[in-house]
Structures are given as C-alpha cells and as structure tokens.
Amino acid sequence: MAPETALNIDPQGASAPTLRSAIDVPSLLASLPARISELPVRAAARQPDHPALIEDARSLTYAQFAEAIDGVAAILQARGVRGGDRVMIVAENSIVQVVLLFAAAKLDAWALVSNARLSAAELDAIRAHAQPRIVAYAVETSPDARQHAQRHDAQAAPTLATDIGAWSYALDASVAPEPVEAANDRQCAALIYTTGTTGAPKGVMLSHRNLLFIAGISSSLRRIGPNDVVYAVLPISHVYGLASVCLGSMFAGTTLRLAPRFSPEAVRRALAEERISIFQGVPAMHAKLLEHLQTQGHAWSAPHLRFAYSGGSPLDAALKARVEGVYGVTLHNGYGMTESSPTIAQTMLDAPRADCSVGQVIPGVDVRFVTLDGVEAAPGEIGELWARGPNLMLGYYRNPEQTHATVTSDGWLKTGDLARQDADGALHIVGRSKELIIRSGFNVYPAEVEHVLNAHPEVVQSAVVGRAVEGNEEVIAFVELAAGSTVAPDVLAQWCRERLAPYKQPAEIRVLAALPAASTGKILKHKLRDVV
Numbered sequence: 001m002a003p004e005t006a007l008n009i010d011p012q013g014a015s016a017p018t019l020r021s022a023i024d025v026p027s028l029l030a031s032l033p034a035r036i037s038e039l040p041v042r043a044a045a046r047q048p049d050h051p052a053l054i055e056d057a058r059s060l061t062y063a064q065f066a067e068a069i070d071g072v073a074a075i076l077q078a079r080g081v082r083g084g085d086r087v088m089i090v091a092e093n094s095i096v097q098v099v100l101l102f103a104a105a106k107l108d109a110w111a112l113v114s115n116a117r118l119s120a121a122e123l124d125a126i127r128a129h130a131q132p133r134i135v136a137y138a139v140e141t142s143p144d145a146r147q148h149a150q151r152h153d154a155q156a157a158p159t160l161a162t163d164i165g166a167w168s169y170a171l172d173a174s175v176a177p178e179p180v181e182a183a184n185d186r187q188c189a190a191l192i193y194t195t196g197t198t199g200a201p202k203g204v205m206l207s208h209r210n211l212l213f214i215a216g217i218s219s220s221l222r223r224i225g226p227n228d229v230v231y232a233v234l235p236i237s238h239v240y241g242l243a244s245v246c247l248g249s250m251f252a253g254t255t256l257r258l259a260p261r262f263s264p265e266a267v268r269r270a271l272a273e274e275r276i277s278i279f280q281g282v283p284a285m286h287a288k289l290l291e292h293l294q295t296q297g298h299a300w301s302a303p304h305l306r307f308a309y310s311g312g313s314p315l316d317a318a319l320k321a322r323v324e325g326v327y328g329v330t331l332h333n334g335y336g337m338t339e340s341s342p343t344i345a346q347t348m349l350d351a352p353r354a355d356c357s358v359g360q361v362i363p364g365v366d367v368r369f370v371t372l373d374g375v376e377a378a379p380g381e382i383g384e385l386w387a388r389g390p391n392l393m394l395g396y397y398r399n400p401e402q403t404h405a406t407v408t409s410d411g412w413l414k415t416g417d418l419a420r421q422d423a424d425g426a427l428h429i430v431g432r433s434k435e436l437i438i439r440s441g442f443n444v445y446p447a448e449v450e451h452v453l454n455a456h457p458e459v460v461q462s463a464v465v466g467r468a469v470e471g472n473e474e475v476i477a478f479v480e481l482a483a484g485s486t487v488a489p490d491v492l493a494q495w496c497r498e499r500l501a502p503y504k505q506p507a508e509i510r511v512l513a514a515l516p517a518a519s520t521g522k523i524l525k526h527k528l529r530d531v532v
Contacts (some may be wrong), residue, residue, distance in 0.1 A: 018348065018351065019350050020362075023220055025364040028217075029209070029213065029364075034182075034208065035108075035187075035189070035208050036102065036105045036189050036208050036212060036250075037103075037106040040250060041066050044063050044065065047226060048062055051255045052255065052256065053256050054255060054256070054257045055257075055260075058095060059095075060164070062253070068099045068160060068162045069099055069103050072103035073103040076104065077107060081134055082107070082108075082177050083180035085107075085110070085132070085134070086130045086191060087104035087109045087111055087132060087133065087136065088132035088135040088136065090114050090123065090136065090137045090142075090145045090149070091116055091136075091138035091145055091237070092116050092117065092138065092260035093233065093235060093236050094142065094258055095141075096140070096164045096165040096167050098246065099164050100167070101190075105189055108187065109133070110178070110191045110205075112191040113190065113192070113237045115237040115519045116142040120151060123148060129203065129398065130201075130203060131175040132175065135169060135170045136168070137149035137168050139154075139167055141260060153170065154168035154170045155169065183209075184208040184209040185208075186207060189211055190211060192204045192206060192239050192242070192338050203396060205396070206239070206243075206341050206394065210243075210341040210391050210393065212251070214247070214342070215251040218243070218343065222307055223349055224278065225252055226252070228254040229257055229277055230245060230255065230257065230278045230280075231276045231280075232249070232259060233267065233281065233285070234281060234282070234312075235520055237519070238520045240520065243341050244342070245280055262281075268292065268298060272302065272303075278305075278309075279302075279307070280310075282310065283316070284521035286331065290323065291460055291483060305327065305329060307349065308329050308330070309331070309333070310332070311334040312520050313523060314450065316451040316454045317355070318451070318454050318455035332347045332349070334359060335417075335427065338393075339392070340365075345362060345367075348360060357428050360425050362389075364389050367385060367421070368386045369386070370386055372433075380421065384415065384416065385417050385418070386412040386414055387415060388412050417431070418436065431446055439473055440472060442504075446463075449462075449475060449496070450463065452500055453477060458481055459480070462480070463477070464478075465525055465529050465532055466529075477510070478509075478511075479492065480512055480513070480515045489509040493506065
C-alpha cells in the first residue's frame with residue numbers, strides 16, 4: 001500500500017477536514033515496511049530518475065541511490081558485518097553518510113550515526129560503549145571525519161560505479177552481534193547517543209517502526225511530496241535530522257538537499273537559488289540567519305519556500321514574529337526528544353498558531369501530566385509530561401536500570417519536561433523539571449526569562465540557569481549579542497526589571513561571544529552551569 005493511500009492524503013493537494021484527523025494511524029502502521037532500507041527502494045520503483053540526494057559535489061537519482069545502497073551493503077557484508085552488529089558512521093550530512101545508513105539497515109545492522117565534529121574523547125567513549133563491528137568515516141566530505149579516520153588507522157573503502165564520495169573504515173572482529181528480530185517494532189534500526197549528557201554515554205535504541213512511524217507522520221503533516229526540495233542542515237546524526245528530515249523526505253520520495261553544517265550565507269543562497277520548499281531548523285539557526293541578512297544587507301529571497309519549522313529548543317514570541325515577518329510564511333513549532341523518535345507534538349500546517357505553543361499531540365501518541373507528587377495534574381495545570389505511542393524507544397543500550405527509570409511498566413515515557421495543555425489541545429512546554437529554579441519559594445521557569453531577554457533587539461539568543469546560594473537559588477542569564485552590539489548587562493537588567501516579577505529577574509547577566517551549542521544549535525546548558 002502506498003503511503004499516500006495509508007494516510008488518506010494527497011501530498012500536494014487538498015486534505016480531509018484537517019491534516020491531523022485525516023491520518024489513519026492503524027492503516028499507517030499496517031502499511032509500514034519491515035525496514036527503513038525499503039524506503040529508497042519504493043521511491044526508486046515509482047520514480048527512478050527523480051533527484052533523491054544533492055550535496056555540493058554530487059547528486060543521486062533514486063535509482064542510483066538504491067544501487068549505491070546495495071553496493072555499500074555488499075562491501076560491509078564482505079567485511080563481516082552481520083545482523084545485530086553496530087555500524088558506526090562518523091560523518092556530517094552527506095550522500096555517503098545516508099547511503100551507509102540505509103546499507104546498514106539492509107543488513108539488519110544497527111546504524112550508529114555519529115557527528116564527526118565530536119571531540120576525540122566523545123567519539124571514542126561512544127565507540128567503546130557501543131562496540132561497533134565497523135566504523136565508517138566520510139573522509140571526503142568531512143575534514144573532522146578524516147582526522148578521526150587517521151587516528152584510528154582506517155583504510156580506504158572500495159569505490160562504486162556510482163560516485164557517493166570516498167570513505168574509509170576500521171574493523172573490530174572481536175565484537176558480538178545483538179539478536180535480530182523479524183518484527184519492525186522490535187528490531188533496532190538506529191542507535192542515537194544523546195547530546196549534552198554527562199557521565200557515561202547514553203545510547204537510545206530506536207526500532208524500524210519507531211522511525212518509520214515518525215517518517216510517515218512527518219511527511220503527511222508537512223504535506224510533502226516529490227515536488228518538494230528539503231534543506232537538510234539539521235545533523236542526520238541527531239534524531240530530528242534523521243527521522244523527520246531525512247526519513248520523512250524518503251518516505252514521500254522527495255529531494256533532500258544535504259548541507260554538512262549550518263552557514264547563514266549557504267542557507268540564504270540555497271533558499272534563493274535551489275528551489276528549496278522546506279526549511280527545518282532550531283531557533284538559533286533562524287536567529288542567526290536573520291542576523292546575517294541584517295548585517296550583510298541582503299534582501300530576503302525564498303520564492304519556493306512554503307514551510308518553515310523550528311524545533312529542538314524553546315521558541316520565543318519575538319523570534320517567531322521576526323522570522324515570519326522576513327520569511328513570509330508561518331514558523332511552525334514542535335516538541336520531541338530522542339527517546340520518542342523524536343516527535344510528540346507539532347503545530348499543524350492547516351492550523352498555524354500565533355503563540356509559541358508546540359502544537360497538537362501527533363496522531364497515535366497519548367500524553368498525560370503528572371505532578372511532583374506523582375498524581376495527575378488538573379486540566380490546564382503544569383505537570384511532568386509523559387508520553388506513549390509507536391514512537392517510544394526500545395530502551396537505552398546496555399543500561400536497563402536507566403530504561404526502567406525512564407519508561408514505566410505500562411509504556412509511559414517520563415520526558416522530564418514540565419508542560420501544560422490548553423483546552424483546545426495545544427501543548428506548552430515550560431521547562432525541564434531539572435532546570436526549574438526555586439527562588440525564595442517561587443518557581444522560575446528559565447524559558448520565561450529567556451523569552452524576555454530574546455525580545456531585546458540586540459540579543460540573538462540567551463540561556464538561563466540556576467545558581468545555588470545559601471538557602472536559595474539565583475537566576476543567572478547568559479546572552480549572545482548581535483554582531484557589533486555593545487549593549488551593557490545593566491541595560492539588559494533594566495529591560496528585565498520592566499518585564500519580569502522581582503523574583504524572576506536575573507541576579508547576574510553575562511555576555512558571551514557565543515553560547516555553547518551542540519551540532520544542532522541546541523544550547524548546552526550543562527556547560528553554563530559549570531561556570532556559574
């Protein structure tokens with residue numbers, strides 16, 4: 001059954017009364033293939049000559065893409081890769097990375113997609129924990145991957161008739177495979193190590209059904225089709241870039257324009273010149289693109305853009321308004337986490353919102369709100385968000401204790417995020433439960449303070465953390481200013497005094513040249529807490 005039939009949606013045309021209600025979840029789940037590797041095969045059968053993957057140096061049609069997957073799978077198999085082995089892919093967004101991902105899935109191996117920009121210590125810790133049979137390095141398209149390959153004495157992989165870009169590999173014949181499951185809801189497809197964690201690495205096991213479910217939901221809610229060109233700058237090593245951007249595009253047979261890292265000028269040119277119709281990013285990407293346009297004096301040009309999306313970090317009203325004023329389209333918002341593959345909620349294409357809600361819970365997913373006392377929160381009240389659905393992870397790799405602490409016996413994922421739900425179903429995330437600041441007995445949600453700071457015209461982005469003092473907590477704010485700005489912290493403090501209750505006002509505001517961020521652009525608050 002074709003995805004469009006299962007979803008009861010014409011990807012490029014009219015939908016049922018609402019896009020959300022048109023999705024038949026049981027039919028979608030029944031129509032999903034056994035493995036993610038079948039998505040390019042299906043697309044190649046429908047449209048073999050349609051562009052599938054584009055990067056700066058090369059492009060592949062869907063027929064070439066499918067052939068390349070077969071060729072790389074044969075190379076991996078010849079080097080001993082079996083079902084249940086981990087295949088670690090050290091890369092930035094590129095054709096070779098995506099081909100390796102699907103080739104691993106074709107063999108029932110687990111794709112461990114790692115960002116090449118991780119430090120040697122970070123990458124080696126993941127490698128030691130996951131024990132991959134093979135580590136593949138995208139040496140042509142990523143200088144950082146090339147450096148890691150040299151450290152590990154990797155050898156060059158054979159070339160294919162279809163040019164995908166050079167890669168190399170290192171083998172470990174001593175590792176043991178995990179069991180292979182026939183069912184798509186039991187077989188692990190991807191092992192994603194969470195960003196910004198402290199201590200031992202934490203690998204999230206996502207099944208083929210987890211990822212395919214989100215791919216199907218994502219493609220339908222964006223009304224994506226073959227005529228779209230999706231700008232893929234969100235790292236595919238991150239679940240947002242993997243499931244929603246990459247697999248969601250493959251699900252619909254669209255064209256994926258791969259960008260290895262975020263560059264405001266590269267985004268500007270692509271939107272103006274490359275028929276980009278969908279641009280998904282984190283708030284920091286949108287903020288820095290606007291700053292680039294302003295400081296460089298560029299006019300906005302995105303003649304084909306029809307969908308812009310923000311996720312991965314809280315979106316504030318000031319940025320949303322600025323983006324929409326420049327882009328000329330709604331900036332949609334959403335929420336999820338690695339453990340939910342990732343999407344839990346998003347705003348709907350046919351029901352744009354003026355506020356910064358993360359939108360409606362996606363079809364097939366249930367949520368509940370639990371107070372700190374462990375009881376159900378009253379309607380509209382804040383509680384820890386719990387979620388359950390086909391997107392829920394298999395668990396944390398080699399960490400059953402952490403899995404049991406995060407997922408209840410009846411299948412509820414404890415997100416650790418505090419949220420409330422409007423009467424119309426719109427979900428609002430107010431902050432992480434662990435980031436809640438208790439100031440003089442009052443709850444301070446960092447997002448509230450960040451939204452006020454981000455509304456200042458000279459602030460690009462901000463991050464708020466708590467600092468323990470004797471018998472209390474203080475609010476500490478870090479800000480990143482627009483290029484050339486000389487606004488002083490006391491000016492920003494006055495801005496906050498005019499807009500926040502006294503207990504919410506920062507005790508200190510520090511200006512940084514750049515806030516510490518993951519490869520996705522998500523601010524790494526744990527690094528800021530280390531210096532308060």
